[in-house]
Amino acid sequence: MASRVMNVAFAPPPDQTWTRVSPLLARMRRTVVIALGIPVVAGVAVGLSFAWDTAGPIVGIIGALLLVWAWFAIGRNFRSWGYVERADDMVVTHGAMFKKLTVVPYGRMQLVDVKAGPIARSFGLVSVKLHTAAATTDAQVRGLTADHAGALRDRLTALGEAHAAGL
Amino acid sequence: MPPDSDQKTGDSSPALADETFRLHPLTPIALGGRVLGILIVITALGFAERGASGGASPNWIQVAIFGGLALLVVVRGIITVAVTSYHLLGGELRIDSGLLQKQSKRIRLDRVQSVDVLEPLSARIFGLAEVKVTTAGSERAAVRLRYLTLPVAQSLRADLLGRSTGAGEGAVEAPERLLITVPHGRLVGSVLLEMVSWRLLLLALGPALTVIGQQNGHKATTGIGIAIFVWFAVLIAHAIWQRVNSLWEFTVTESPDGLRVRHGLLSTTRQTVPPGKVQAILIHQPMSWRPFGWVQVRMNVAGYGRADSSKRTTLIPVTDRAFAESLVGWMLGGIDLHDIPLTRPPRRAAFRAPLWWRAEWAGADDRVFVARHGLLSRTIDVVPHQRTQSLRLSAGPWERAFGLASVHLDSTPGPVRTRAAHRDASEARQMLDRQIDRARMARQIGTQQSAPAPQVS
Numbered sequence: 001m002a003s004r005v006m007n008v009a010f011a012p013p014p015d016q017t018w019t020r021v022s023p024l025l026a027r028m029r030r031t032v033v034i035a036l037g038i039p040v041v042a043g044v045a046v047g048l049s050f051a052w053d054t055a056g057p058i059v060g061i062i063g064a065l066l067l068v069w070a071w072f073a074i075g076r077n078f079r080s081w082g083y084v085e086r087a088d089d090m091v092v093t094h095g096a097m098f099k100k101l102t103v104v105p106y107g108r109m110q111l112v113d114v115k116a117g118p119i120a121r122s123f124g125l126v127s128v129k130l131h132t133a134a135a136t137t138d139a140q141v142r143g144l145t146a147d148h149a150g151a152l153r154d155r156l157t158a159l160g161e162a163h164a165a166g167l
Numbered sequence: 168m169p170p171d172s173d174q175k176t177g178d179s180s181p182a183l184a185d186e187t188f189r190l191h192p193l194t195p196i197a198l199g200g201r202v203l204g205i206l207i208v209i210t211a212l213g214f215a216e217r218g219a220s221g222g223a224s225p226n227w228i229q230v231a232i233f234g235g236l237a238l239l240v241v242v243r244g245i246i247t248v249a250v251t252s253y254h255l256l257g258g259e260l261r262i263d264s265g266l267l268q269k270q271s272k273r274i275r276l277d278r279v280q281s282v283d284v285l286e287p288l289s290a291r292i293f294g295l296a297e298v299k300v301t302t303a304g305s306e307r308a309a310v311r312l313r314y315l316t317l318p319v320a321q322s323l324r325a326d327l328l329g330r331s332t333g334a335g336e337g338a339v340e341a342p343e344r345l346l347i348t349v350p351h352g353r354l355v356g357s358v359l360l361e362m363v364s365w366r367l368l369l370l371a372l373g374p375a376l377t378v379i380g381q382q383n384g385h386k387a388t389t390g391i392g393i394a395i396f397v398w399f400a401v402l403i404a405h406a407i408w409q410r411v412n413s414l415w416e417f418t419v420t421e422s423p424d425g426l427r428v429r430h431g432l433l434s435t436t437r438q439t440v441p442p443g444k445v446q447a448i449l450i451h452q453p454m455s456w457r458p459f460g461w462v463q464v465r466m467n468v469a470g471y472g473r474a475d476s477s478k479r480t481t482l483i484p485v486t487d488r489a490f491a492e493s494l495v496g497w498m499l500g501g502i503d504l505h506d507i508p509l510t511r512p513p514r515r516a517a518f519r520a521p522l523w524w525r526a527e528w529a530g531a532d533d534r535v536f537v538a539r540h541g542l543l544s545r546t547i548d549v550v551p552h553q554r555t556q557s558l559r560l561s562a563g564p565w566e567r568a569f570g571l572a573s574v575h576l577d578s579t580p581g582p583v584r585t586r587a588a589h590r591d592a593s594e595a596r597q598m599l600d601r602q603i604d605r606a607r608m609a610r611q612i613g614t615q616q617s618a619p620a621p622q623v624s
Binding site: 002003005006008009010013088089097098099100101102103104105107108132133134135136137138139 | 446469559560561562563564566568569570575577578584591592609
């Protein structure tokens with residue numbers, strides 16, 4: 001019952017569906033986790049096995065379980081990213097464990113920030129963040145391909161200027 | 168009004184729209200105030216010591232070093248005054264500064280959020296004051312004109328505010344109507360209560376240790392107990408003194424420029440909050456004030472940052488609840504905070520916030536959104552619909568397990584954070600959708616205040 005209520009609460013606006021982000025986001029994160037996780041787990045296992053004989057397999061099992069959980073958590077998180085562009089505002093949602101949904105009116109948008117770290121860039125992904133005069137606005141979309149992001153930013157900037165409301 | 172004649176003027180004849188002026192000649196001393204003060208004190212102490220121990224000749228090396236430092240400070244100030252000039256050109260304030268690297272800053276006066284006149288102690292001694300211009304955006308970009316004589320600073324502030332609201336140049340300081348002055352006794356009493364309250368436990372720690380030490384004959388514990396007590400007492404006394412010094416004779420007046428706030432004992436601060444710049448207001452009652460019915464009023468102002476001290480976001484440090492509510496109601500366009508229908512979270516919110524869920528209320532009418540929270544210390548947050556920035560719905564794992572979610576109304580940085588916490592999730596989403604509609608409609612309509620502000624009788 002709780003999950004049904006949650007689905008209603010975090011549903012897209014009526015008659016619309018979430019625009020999803022690129023699956024490359026999940027692939028990128030999984031790649032990073034595997035690339036870093038396996039050596040770390042192996043290292044810890046080997047290191048501890050000098051102190052306790054059974055440490056190796058135990059750490060290995062725990063590490064493997066963590067990696068498997070991370071794999072699925074990344075998948076859940078990726079599926080939670082979404083956005084909808086409406087007539088007067090933009091609705092953005094993300095988060096699997098800590099769900100968030102933010103509505104930013106175009107008239108309140110002061111800045112559209114497009115950023116990409118080195119790893120994201122190598123997968124061709126960027127993130128778009130909307131800023132208002134409030135520091136607590138948490139409206140971002142991650143895992144957009146560069147051309148989608150560019151088009152989105154241009155649309156948002158034009159809409160922001162058109163709707164501009166003073167403070 | 169053209170600047171006073173006791174100032175050096177750059178341009179000989181100010182044109183109708185242009186004014187040029189420089190800082191007051193005594194500025195270098197006032198700027199270096201603190202440093203010079205410390206040097207003088209150390210030197211004086213040194214002389215006193217020597218005088219007491221038999222009049223040996225002064226330590227010339229020390230005098231020379233201090234004299235050199237003082238000279239450097241003053242020379243730096245003189246250079247700053249000599250190279251800095253301010254120009255008022257039509258709708259713009261231009262500041263030229265810099266000796267080697269010339270710098271020219273321009274500020275559009277219609278982007279000005281507020282203009283304050285501050286009198287730090289080192290300037291007040293000479294009758295000087297500072298004019299601080301805050302523009303839309305960050306507080307860090309505020310421009311400070313240090314120092315001008317007090318009458319000039321005040322007329323400059325009126326001028327800048329007049330130009331920023333398009334009321335015409337050279338506006339005379341507009342008449343004001345007194346709303347409230349906080350009585351001295353009430354201020355001191357309220358600060359004592361609020362500062363000491365739970366810190367009483369810290370103060371009790373020292374004596375407790377002392378008693379234990381004495382009973383067991385442990386000299387060290389006794390000593391530590393006394394030391395701890397003295398240390399905490401000094402810290403708390405210092406904090407109380409700073410608070411009282413800063414909020415002394417807190418006065419709020421109403422003028423066509425907006426609300427004017429004045430306070431301070433040794434250093435006085437003046438602040439003008441233009442109408443429409445107030446983004447959100449809260450009324451807060453600390454636990455220790457409940458028997459007296461006192462509250463404090465604080466606000467979010469556009470242009471003030473998180474780093475801003477609590478001094479600038481305080482509208483009234485202590486007053487009666489009735490007056491605070493009527494003043495806040497008036498500021499928001501003539502509403503009655505008690506008329507607004509409020510709702511509580513469902514019973515199962517008790518799993519998420521056991522005792523506190525009962526104190527969470529939220530609701531809205533056609534002009535503002537109101538949220539109450541707090542069991543021991545109580546707070547009412549109010550955000551006008553047209554000042555809503557963005558809206559957020561959030562649900563952590565614990566909330567999700569019980570089908571709950573919280574609605575947050577985002578506002579500019581400041582003490583007010585408005586939220587409807589731990590509501591039924593679908594209800595929360597409906598609340599958010601309705602609030603978005605109200606905010607959109609409110610942005611399209613303006614609001615006007617017609618009734619006069621309430622005054623403390």
